Amino acid sequence: METSISQEKLVEEIAKRVREILELLGEDPNREGLRETPERVARALIEMTSGLRSPPPKIKVFNAKDIGEDITEDENGDQVILIRDIQFSSLCEHHLLPFIGRIHVAYVANGDGKVAGFSKIIRIVNYYSARPQIQERLVSQIADAIMNSEIKPKGVMVIGNGIHMCAYVRGVKDKEAKLVSVATRGVFKTNRALVNQVFRLLDTTHERSLRL
Numbered sequence: 001m002e003t004s005i006s007q008e009k010l011v012e013e014i015a016k017r018v019r020e021i022l023e024l025l026g027e028d029p030n031r032e033g034l035r036e037t038p039e040r041v042a043r044a045l046i047e048m049t050s051g052l053r054s055p056p057p058k059i060k061v062f063n064a065k066d067i068g069e070d071i072t073e074d075e076n077g078d079q080v081i082l083i084r085d086i087q088f089s090s091l092c093e094h095h096l097l098p099f100i101g102r103i104h105v106a107y108v109a110n111g112d113g114k115v116a117g118f119s120k121i122i123r124i125v126n127y128y129s130a131r132p133q134i135q136e137r138l139v140s141q142i143a144d145a146i147m148n149s150e151i152k153p154k155g156v157m158v159i160g161n162g163i164h165m166c167a168y169v170r171g172v173k174d175k176e177a178k179l180v181s182v183a184t185r186g187v188f189k190t191n192r193a194l195v196n197q198v199f200r201l202l203d204t205t206h207e208r209s210l211r212l
């Protein structure tokens with residue numbers, strides 16, 4: 001199918017197939033409650049896969065000095081920045097069912113005094129979540145995107161913690177199992193102390209002591 005297809009046409013074409021699926025399942029797609037369902041499903045699928053059809057968000061960096069901070073090379077250089085508890089929802093590529101949870105992104109600045117816009121990291125998470133995925137690839141793509149961004153960090157660590165509906169509502173029907181996946185780049189590959197520092201920051205007892 002052409003990628004330049006209009007949004008309206010895309011909804012129409014997907015809805016047509018959803019109507020067929022409902023029929024194959026033994027439903028009557030013309031009954032009152034289902035009449036608009038194919039279009040709703042189409043729009044939901046389009047929204048949840050929007051990352052396939054749009055460019056990745058740019059990570060804006062700004063000079064810390066511009067916001068009155070004097071982050072010297074030494075101070076900034078080894079600072080671990082952690083953006084924790086970013087809530088994500090994605091689509092498992094095996095069953096097209098949602099998997100949802102939290103992603104934590106840590107990076108070590110390179111000491112050039114540049115600070116990354118915090119929301120942009122969340123946008124990167126949302127972008128790579130919006131496509132058929134597996135969680136391992138999701139955390140890897142986020143790590144690579146940050147590693148190759150304007151931040152030019154010394155290293156990145158991305159931790160995903162997700163519940164997969166394909167294992168929750170069908171198949172093994174396990175309501176407790178979570179998948180934790182970790183991607184490390186740069187200094188996090190060799191510096192065990194930095195990795196431990198991130199895990200300590202994520203530790204719930206530590207969290208309580210910080211009154212978060």
Ligand SMILES: Nc1nc2c(ncn2[C@@H]2O[C@H](COP(=O)(O)OP(=O)(O)OP(=O)(O)O)[C@@H](O)[C@H]2O)c(=O)[nH]1
Pocket residue numbers: 092093094133134135136164166167171172179
């Ligand atoms: N590692 C990994 N596995 C995933 C992810 N999402 C879904 N899966 C698993 O992908 C596998 C697909 O395996 P198949 O055996 O082909 O699918 P299936 O017959 O529906 O498997 P069951 O879920 O065991 O019934 C399943 O074990 C899923 O639990 C993910 O993000 N990462």
Ligand SMILES: [Zn+2]
Pocket residue numbers: 092093094095096097164166167
């Ligand atoms: Zn699945």
